Amino acid sequence: MKNNNNFYNNINKIAGGALNDDDIRKAKSGDVSALLDRLPEKDAKRVKDILSSKEKREEFLNSDAAKKLMKLLGGKNNG
Numbered sequence: 001m002k003n004n005n006n007f008y009n010n011i012n013k014i015a016g017g018a019l020n021d022d023d024i025r026k027a028k029s030g031d032v033s034a035l036l037d038r039l040p041e042k043d044a045k046r047v048k049d050i051l052s053s054k055e056k057r058e059e060f061l062n063s064d065a066a067k068k069l070m071k072l073l074g075g076k077n078n079g
């Protein structure tokens with residue numbers, strides 16, 4: 001349960017406290033639309049571009065930034 005609370009708190013910090021429980025559940029299951037709606041348009045477009053390309057996703061997921069984000073969100077990271 002602590003891991004879930006960490007995820008909720010950290011993801012809500014990233015979104016400036018604007019997420020509700022439903023948004024958090026969706027993010028945990030892979031629907032990041034609520035998170036993208038909270039980003040500036042330019043940043044949201046960049047994230048969508050990364051998510052739409054297998055090569056860009058893999059490159060991002062292997063980056064130090066992604067590893068730090070997963071650690072912050074309480075995800076498992078083998079890297």
